[in-house]
Amino acid sequence: MSTSSAAPQSAPVSTPSSQIEPKPGELEVSYVIPCLNEAETLESCIRAARGCLERNGLAGEVVIADNGSTDGSQQIATRAGARVVSVTRRGYGAALMGGIEAARGRYVIMGDADMSYDFGEGMTFINKLREGYDLVMGNRFLGGIKPGAMPWKNRYIGNPILSFIGRLLFKCPARDFHCGLRAFSKDAYQQLGVRTTGMEFASEMVIKSTCRGQRITEVPIFLHPDGRSRPPHLRPWRDGWRHLRFMMVLSPRWTLFMPGLALLLLGLVGAGLVALRPYFVGGVAFDVNSLIAAGFAVLLGYMWITTAIAMRIHGVITEIGPPSHRLQSLFRVFTLERGLIAGGVLVTAGLAFIASLLAAWAKVDFGAMDASKAVRPMIIGSILIALGAQTVLMSFVYSMLGIRRS
Ligand SMILES: Nc1nc2c(ncn2[C@@H]2O[C@H](COP(=O)(O)OP(=O)(O)O)[C@@H](O)[C@H]2O)c(=O)[nH]1
Ligand SMILES: [Mg+2]
Secondary structure, three states, rough: OOOOOOOOOOOOOOOOOOOOOOOOEEEEEEEEEEEEEOOOHHHHHHHHHHHHHHHOOOOEEEEEEEOOOOOHHHHHHHOOOOEEOOOOOOOOHHHHHHHHOOOOOOEEEEEEOOOOOOHHHHHHHHHHHOOOOEEEEEEHHHHHEEOOOOOHHHHHHHHHHHHHHHHHHOOOOOOOOOOOOOEEHHHHOOOOOOOOOOHHHHHHEEEEEEEHOOEEEEEEEOOOOOOOOOOOOOOOHHHHHHHHHHHHHOOOOHHHHHHHHHHHHHHHHHHHOOOOOOOEEEEEEEEEHHHHHHHHHHHHHHHHHHHHHHHHHHHOOOOOOOOOOOHHHHHHHOOOHHHHHHHHHHHHHHHHHHHHHHHHHHOOOOOOOHHHHHHHHHHHEEEHHHHHHHHHHHHHHHOOOOOOOO
């Protein structure tokens, strides 16, 4: 990495990469176009891409990442002057990964083969990359969506909601998260280690780029109605869910950690109020039933939090998720042994409550007891034992995830 070229004024994040002079003979730009049976529109796309290269005097190529099209797309592509890369693994992401890997350009412009994007706009992207950005995202909402170009579900539900969640969870500067027309330096891309093979590839790339602190910007683009007569490959509900699922697994903060914390605190306050005696609000008495509910809230909240932490550790270790400073401080104190001791203390405290109950029971010669009194230590003891057991289990999980390996 070096910082030789002019730094963009409003770079949202730092860490420039790939600003190296092109090697002799190296291409500057590769258009990489995923293609699955796009015979109707592929030629026009390639022509538009080549037109952009020629008009702007760019040394470049057009790569078609094909997944075994059966409609002659490959021949059309070769005839139109593109290089076909056959990718055996199916899927939008898999095809793009293969195509980008095979690309010879320092910069890659990726976009769909259905004429929904204007490849003639490529120079706007290249100018940004030349300024030093690592990833340049198209933004269809800033540019414009031509009538009939995007189904209303995607336009008013899927895209805005998923983009909002992506920005909330990962503080990503791009506002059109799933835009398929984008450009990046190949070096910067290779640092990401993108892995997903489906449409969620688009999310993974922009999320990881954000998490790695790469410099991201966006340019307004137009979305046109695609030029083909059959429906798109994208299946809104399935693919939308895949994007969402991917984001939730990467960042459990809002899906698990925060709700878990809220539940835990609510439960602790509730349990504190009714642990020893009923609690009255006006004429309403909260008693042992409330204690049971509060105890379960504590337990569930604790389970959610500890699971969220395990997911986060996994994301950090596998470098799929964003790095976390908090986790690092946590692991300065966490060891398996300490986890086991903490769990043991909780279990012992729980057993002590139950022992006190047994002692009271013995006092009445194991006969009938006042249920409203007897049940309190049983509830508290059981919840403490469960909390201790969860601590022990999760300590093994954290430890297994390799936290103390170094
Ligand atoms: N190679 C390959 N390309 C795909 C696959 N799925 C989609 N594509 C391509 O990805 C681009 C976007 O797909 P499209 O159906 O237009 O989805 P949408 O624009 O998101 O609705 C098109 O160029 C498709 O040909 C796939 O499984 N393999
Ligand atoms: Mg499309």
